[in-house]
Amino acid sequence: MKSILILTDFSDAAFHAAEYACALATQMQCEKVVLYHAYRSFVPTTDLPVSPVKDSGQLGRESLLLLEKLAERLQGKLPGDTEIILRTDDVVLPESLNEICRREGTELVAMGITGKSRLEKMLIGSTAIDVLKSSDYPVLLVPPAASIAAVKHIIFTTDLDDTAEDTPLPLLEQLFGSLQAQLWVLNVTPPDKGYDPETKNQLATLHALLDRFAPAYEFIDEHDVVRGIMGFAQQKDTSLIVMVHKDQGLFHSSITQKLAYRTLTPVITFRQR
CATH class of the missing domain: 3.40.50.620 (HUPs)
Known part of the structure; x- marks a missing residue:
C-alpha cells in the first residue's frame, strides 16, 4: 500500500x-x-x-x-x-x-x-x-484512545467461513508485508458451534494463504465475538486489528459496527473479495 x-x-x-x-x-x-x-x-x-x-x-x-x-x-x-x-x-x-x-x-x-x-x-x-x-x-x-506508535502486533480475525473465496489476499499481503509485525490469526466461535470437517478444511486453506507471514494461531470459545476479540487484543497488547467485512455470516455488518463502537485498538476492515 x-x-x-x-x-x-x-x-x-x-x-x-x-x-x-x-x-x-x-x-x-x-x-x-x-x-x-x-x-x-x-x-x-x-x-x-x-x-x-x-x-x-x-x-x-x-x-x-x-x-x-x-x-x-x-x-x-x-x-x-x-x-x-x-x-x-x-x-x-x-x-x-x-x-x-x-x-x-x-x-x-x-x-x-x-x-x-x-x-x-x-x-x-x-x-x-x-x-x-x-x-x-x-x-x-x-479510536480516540489509540496510541500513536509503530505497529508491532497485528490480529487478523476470521470466522473460518469461505476463507479462500472471501479473503482479499493481495491486499493482506501488502499490509502484512509492509508492516513486518508479529501476526496473530484469531478465530472466535460461540461454544455451541464447534468445529466441523468443513471448518478444518477452511483452516488448512488459511494456513496455505498466510503461513508465509509466520503467524501464531489462536482459537477462543466465546458467545460475544466482539468481547472475545477485544479481550485477546488487550492480552496481546495489539497495535492493529484486521478483519474482513462481510455482507452476511458471523462477521456481518453488526459485528463490525459493535467492534467500532467498543474497541480501543485501531481496526482495518477489508471488503470480502
Whole structure:
C-alpha cells in the first residue's frame, strides 16, 4: 500500500486519526497521503426552493485553508519525501468515496471514530459505518484512545467461513508485508458451534494463504465475538486489528459496527473479495 486517503472533518478525533495514519504511512513507506474533506453547500430538507446558506466556492476555499493548516501540523510526522495532497469537494462522502479513491489512486481510507454516548453512536451510524458499508477499499478506523506508535502486533480475525473465496489476499499481503509485525490469526466461535470437517478444511486453506507471514494461531470459545476479540487484543497488547467485512455470516455488518463502537485498538476492515 503506497497511498492513504485521510478523511477529516477538522475535529480532534479526526486529527488524532490523521496522526495515526501518518505514523502508519511512515512504517509502510507510503509515497503519498491525501488529506480529504467533503462538504455540502446545500442539503435540501424540504421540497420547497431554499437558497443555500453559503456559496459552494466559498465553502471550498474555507475547506482548503483548513486543509493547509492541517497539512502544516502533520508535516513533521511524515518523511520528507512523502507527498501530501489536499483535496476538498462539494459531495456526499459515502456515496462518492469509491470514485474519490479511484481518482486519487489511494489504496487505504483512514478516519477517526468515537462512540461511547448514544448520540455519538447515532453519528457513527451516519458516518463511519456508512463509509464501511460503501467502501470497496480497506478502511482504517482510529479510536480516540489509540496510541500513536509503530505497529508491532497485528490480529487478523476470521470466522473460518469461505476463507479462500472471501479473503482479499493481495491486499493482506501488502499490509502484512509492509508492516513486518508479529501476526496473530484469531478465530472466535460461540461454544455451541464447534468445529466441523468443513471448518478444518477452511483452516488448512488459511494456513496455505498466510503461513508465509509466520503467524501464531489462536482459537477462543466465546458467545460475544466482539468481547472475545477485544479481550485477546488487550492480552496481546495489539497495535492493529484486521478483519474482513462481510455482507452476511458471523462477521456481518453488526459485528463490525459493535467492534467500532467498543474497541480501543485501531481496526482495518477489508471488503470480502
